[in-house]
Every structure is written in structure tokens, then in C-alpha cells.
Amino acid sequence: xxxxxxxxxHEVAEKGxxxxxxxxxxSGHNDLFWYRQxxxxxxxxxxxxxxxxxxxxxxAFKDRFKAEMLNSSFSTLKIQPTEPKDSAxxxxxxxxxxxxxxxxxxGTRLTVL
Amino acid sequence: GDSVxxxxxxxxxxxxxxxxxxxxxxxxxxxxxxxxxxxxGEGPQLLFKVPKANEKGSNRGFEATxxxxxxxxxxxxxxxxxxxxxxxxCALSVNNNNAPRFGAGTxxxxxx
Numbered sequence: 001x002x003x004x005x006x007x008x009x010h011e012v013a014e015k016g017x018x019x020x021x022x023x024x025x026x027s028g029h030n031d032l033f034w035y036r037q038x039x040x041x042x043x044x045x046x047x048x049x050x051x052x053x054x055x056x057x058x059x060a061f062k063d064r065f066k067a068e069m070l071n072s073s074f075s076t077l078k079i080q081p082t083e084p085k086d087s088a089x090x091x092x093x094x095x096x097x098x099x100x101x102x103x104x105x106x107g108t109r110l111t112v113l
Numbered sequence: 114g115d116s117v118x119x120x121x122x123x124x125x126x127x128x129x130x131x132x133x134x135x136x137x138x139x140x141x142x143x144x145x146x147x148x149x150x151x152x153x154g155e156g157p158q159l160l161f162k163v164p165k166a167n168e169k170g171s172n173r174g175f176e177a178t179x180x181x182x183x184x185x186x187x188x189x190x191x192x193x194x195x196x197x198x199x200x201x202x203c204a205l206s207v208n209n210n211n212a213p214r215f216g217a218g219t220x221x222x223x224x225x
Binding site: 055093104106 | 145147149154155156157158159162202206207208210211212213216217
């Protein structure tokens with residue numbers, strides 16, 4: 001079975017641009033998570049979906065970050081407009097409902113100039 | 114709210130020495146506890162999980178005991194290898210429609 005797929009693996013953006021990151025969860029998983037990872041802050045939750053419904057979002061990320069579940073097998077994370085402080089690795093993860101056990105994708109490394 | 118606190122890194126060890134990464138958690142519910150490992154350039158992957166208090170989980174020579182009384186889940190390995198160099202995350206999950214909670218991560222470097 002395929003794991004979590006994330007595209008692109010690397011993204012370079014100019015300040016003020018709009019970027020869209022993509023994620024395909026493990027087939028059959030109900031829960032999908034977006035995280036931002038930095039060396040200083042570690043893993044920070046951006047959004048958590050269950051069967052396309054938004055269950056939880058990271059309060060600090062509401063203004064420029066928007067995650068969507070377009071269908072049960074595809075999600076996007078839009079950052080608009082980007083700022084240099086958004087430079088980080090963005091991780092997508094999925095899990096079966098209530099299992100708690102998350103399967104992570106390889107991440108997208110975003111650099112904002 | 115629920116939270117996890119773990120040993121602040123980085124931790125540097127020589128091959129063959131023992132490892133302990135402390136993990137403490139806070140929750141009013143009955144969590145499942147996890148250890149994840151993340152190698153460079155990859156996402157975190159599950160090392161093992163323990164759903165019940167007083168039980169032990171283990172994988173690849175690592176182990177941890179779910180201690181409900183002490184609210185701890187310390188990761189141990191008797192003899193580390195250079196290939197164990199990675200970031201280790203302790204996490205908890207409860208069935209309350211909230212996302213799992215992760216610790217800050219502990220970076221381990223093992224020198225040959």
C-alpha cells in the first residue's frame with residue numbers, strides 16, 4: 001500500500017506569493033493532519049480533518065493558512081501571502097479514526113525569500 | 114489541556130552507551146502513548162505504541178513502560194548505534210476528537 005504522498009518535495013517562493021501544497025493520505029484513513037516543523041518550535045498542528053470535517057486548527061495559523069479536504073483522498077494547504085518566517089517543513093499525516101497512530105508523509109520543504 | 118514534555122536535546126552519545134529520553138504527560142483521560150522516530154529527510158514514523166497503563170512497548174531495541182502513576186513514558190535503549198541518530202518524539206492520543214499531542218522532540222546524535 002502506498003503511504004502518504006506529498007508534493008512538491010521542495011518549494012521556493014518569493015515573499016507575498018501564494019503557494020499550495022498537496023497531500024494524498026493513506027487509502028482508507030479517516031483522519032488527516034497538517035503540521036509545520038521547525039527546529040525551534042518542533043511540530044506545530046495547523047489543521048486536523050476527520051472525513052472532510054475540520055476538527056481542530058492551530059489558532060496561530062488561521063489568518064494566512066488554509067487547509068482543505070477536497071475529497072477523502074486529497075488535501076491542500078494554501079499559504080497566502082507567504083512570508084519569510086513561513087520557511088519550514090510542512091508535514092501531512094493520516095490515521096484511522098481513533099487509532100491515534102499517524103502515518104507521515106516525507107514533507108514539503110518551503111523556503112520563502 | 115493535554116500535553117507532553119520530553120528531554121530537551123540535543124543529546125550526544127558514543128556508540129555502545131545507554132540511552133534514556135524522559136517523557137512526561139498530562140491528561141485527565143486515558144491516553145495511548147507513542148514514540149515516533151524521524152530520520153533526516155523523512156517524516157516521523159511510529160517506533161511503537163502502548164495503549165494500556167503498566168504495559169511495555171518495544172521495537173528495534175528501544176523500549177518504554179506506560180507508568181500511569183508517574184505519568185511517564187521514558188524511552189530507553191541499552192546500547193545505541195550510530196544508525197539510531199535521529200529525532201525522537203513522544204506523543205499521546207485520547208479519543209476526544211482532538212489531534213494527538215507531541216512533545217518538542219529530542220535530537221540524538223550517536224558518535225562512532
